[in-house]
Amino acid sequence: MTNDRSTREAQPRALVIGGSMAGLFAALLLRREGWSVDIYERIGAELAGRGAGIVTHCELFDVLGRAGIDTEAAAVGVAVPGRRVLDRSGRIEGELGLRQVLTSWGHLYGLLRAAFPTDSYHHGKNLVALTEVEDRVTARFSDGSEASGDLLIGADGIFSSVRSQLAAEVRPGYAGYIAWRGLVDERELSAKTRAELCDWFGFSLPPGEQMLGYPVAGVNEEMGVGERRYNFVWYRPADADHGLADLLTDIDGFRHELSIPPIRIRPEVIASMRRDAERLLAPQFAEVVRLTRQPFIQAILDLETPRMALGPRTVILGDAAFVARPHVGMGVTKAAGDAAALADALRDHPGDLSAALEKFESVRLPFGSAVVRRARDLGAYMQAQIATAEERKMAERHRSPEAVMAETAVTTGIAA
Numbered sequence: 001m002t003n004d005r006s007t008r009e010a011q012p013r014a015l016v017i018g019g020s021m022a023g024l025f026a027a028l029l030l031r032r033e034g035w036s037v038d039i040y041e042r043i044g045a046e047l048a049g050r051g052a053g054i055v056t057h058c059e060l061f062d063v064l065g066r067a068g069i070d071t072e073a074a075a076v077g078v079a080v081p082g083r084r085v086l087d088r089s090g091r092i093e094g095e096l097g098l099r100q101v102l103t104s105w106g107h108l109y110g111l112l113r114a115a116f117p118t119d120s121y122h123h124g125k126n127l128v129a130l131t132e133v134e135d136r137v138t139a140r141f142s143d144g145s146e147a148s149g150d151l152l153i154g155a156d157g158i159f160s161s162v163r164s165q166l167a168a169e170v171r172p173g174y175a176g177y178i179a180w181r182g183l184v185d186e187r188e189l190s191a192k193t194r195a196e197l198c199d200w201f202g203f204s205l206p207p208g209e210q211m212l213g214y215p216v217a218g219v220n221e222e223m224g225v226g227e228r229r230y231n232f233v234w235y236r237p238a239d240a241d242h243g244l245a246d247l248l249t250d251i252d253g254f255r256h257e258l259s260i261p262p263i264r265i266r267p268e269v270i271a272s273m274r275r276d277a278e279r280l281l282a283p284q285f286a287e288v289v290r291l292t293r294q295p296f297i298q299a300i301l302d303l304e305t306p307r308m309a310l311g312p313r314t315v316i317l318g319d320a321a322f323v324a325r326p327h328v329g330m331g332v333t334k335a336a337g338d339a340a341a342l343a344d345a346l347r348d349h350p351g352d353l354s355a356a357l358e359k360f361e362s363v364r365l366p367f368g369s370a371v372v373r374r375a376r377d378l379g380a381y382m383q384a385q386i387a388t389a390e391e392r393k394m395a396e397r398h399r400s401p402e403a404v405m406a407e408t409a410v411t412t413g414i415a416a
C-alpha cells in the first residue's frame with residue numbers, strides 16, 4: 001500500500017473497516033468531502049442480504065441523496081398501507097394506517113456499492129490489530145498486509161474488532177429474549193392468509209410475546225405481489241441460564257454463546273416452537289411459521305458505547321457503536337446518520353481531527369443512547385425477567401395493541 005506523504009498532506013486518507021451499510025455511507029460521504037477512502041471488508045465475496053427487509057425513514061433518504069444515490073431508485077421496495085393486529089382467532093383486533101416502504105438490504109447495498117470505486121473496496125481483509133502513532137493510524141490484517149491513513153473508521157458491526165482493540169470492556173448484553181425469524185414465499189401461503197396478512201405490517205400478541213411480519217422482496221429482489229416473501233419475527237422470553245442455553249445448544253450438544261447456525265438448531269427445538277405457534281398465534285401467523293422451512297434464532301442484544309472516538313485517529317459508528325433492539329427499525333438509518341455527522345464534523349474542522357471527532361461524538365453519542373433506550377423500553381415487556389420498577393412501567397406502557405402498532409419501527413419517541 002503506497003502512502004506518499006505529500007499526497008497524504010494534500011488529500012487526507014481514511015481507512016474504513018467493514019464494508020456494509022455504515023462503512024459504505026461513511027466512505028461515500030468522506031469522498032465527497034475530498035478524502036481518499038479505502039474500505040477493508042473481512043468477507044471475501046460481495047455481501048448478500050439476510051432478507052429481513054429494511055424499514056425506510058425520511059432521514060435515510062436525506063443521507064442517500066447526499067451520498068449521490070438516486071433516492072427514487074432507493075425507494076423501490078414493498079409498500080405496506082399500515083399495521084394490523086390479529087387476535088388469537090385470526091380476527092382483526094386493530095388497524096392503523098401508516099404507509100411505509102420496506103426496501104431490501106440487498107437492493108440498498110447494491111446501490112451504495114455501485115457508487116463506490118471497486119479498486120478501493122478490498123475484500124478478504126480481516127482487521128486484527130491497529131496502532132496509532134503520531135500522525136498516522138495503521139491497520140493490520142490477518143493476511144499480514146497493512147494499511148495506513150489519517151483516520152480509521154470502525155464500521156465493523158456489533159462484534160467490532162476495532163472496538164475490542166480500544167474499548168474491550170464495551171460489549172453487547174443479552175436482553176432476556178430471543179426472536180425466532182424466518183421467511184416464506186408468499187405464493188406458498190393459503191389465499192386467506194395472503195389476503196389478510198401479506199400486504200400488511202402484521203402483529204399477533206400472545207401475553208409477554210410479540211409476533212410481527214411484513215412482506216419483503218423475493219430471493220432475487222422481486223417486489224411484485226405473488227413473488228415476494230413474508231418475513232416474520234417472533235419475540236419470546238428466554239432467560240439466559242436455561243431458555244437461551246437450551247435454544248443455543250446444537251445437534252451435537254455444543255452450547256453456542258449468542259447465535260447458532262440455523263442448520264445446527266436441534267429438530268426438537270424447532271418442533272416445540274412450531275407447536276407453540278399453533279397454540280399461541282393467530283392462525284395466519286401459525287401458517288407462516290408452519291411453512292417456513294428453515295427458521296432461525298436471533299438473541300436480542302443491546303450495545304451502548306460511552307465513546308465513539310476511541311483514539312486520536314480512530315472512531316466507531318453504526319452497529320459497532322450502538323445496537324438497539326430491532327423494535328425501532330433504525331439500524332440502517334442510524335448508520336447513515338452517523339456517517340453524515342462524521343462527514344459534517346470533518347468538513348467543519350479542516351485539519352483539526354481532534355475537534356472534528358469531538359464534535360461528531362457530541363452529536364451522535366446522545367442520539368445512539370436515545371435509540372437504544374427507546375428500543376429497550378419498547379421491548380421491556382418481552383424480557384424473561386423484569387428487573388426494575390422502570391422496566392415494569394415501560395412493560396405496561398408499551399404492550400397494548402394500539403401502542404405496538406403506533407410505536408414499532410418509527411422514529412417518533414426517540415429523544416436525544
Ligand SMILES: Cc1cc2nc3c(=O)[nH]c(=O)nc-3n(C[C@H](O)[C@H](O)[C@H](O)COP(=O)(O)OP(=O)(O)OC[C@H]3O[C@@H](n4cnc5c(N)ncnc54)[C@H](O)[C@@H]3O)c2cc1C
Binds near residue numbers: 126158
Ligand atoms: C451481510 C449482511 C447482511 C445483512 N442483511 C440485513 C437484512 O437483510 N436486514 C436487516 O435489517 N439488516 C441486515 N444486516 C444488518 C444491517 O446492515 C446492520 O444492522 C445495520 O445496517 C448497521 O450496519 P453496520 O454497517 O454498522 O454493521 P454490519 O452490517 O454488521 O456490517 C459490519 C461489517 O463489518 C465487517 N467486519 C466485521 N469485522 C471485521 C474485521 N475484523 N475486519 C474487516 N471487516 C469486518 C462485517 O463482515 C460486515 O460486513 C445485514 C448485515 C450484513 C453484514
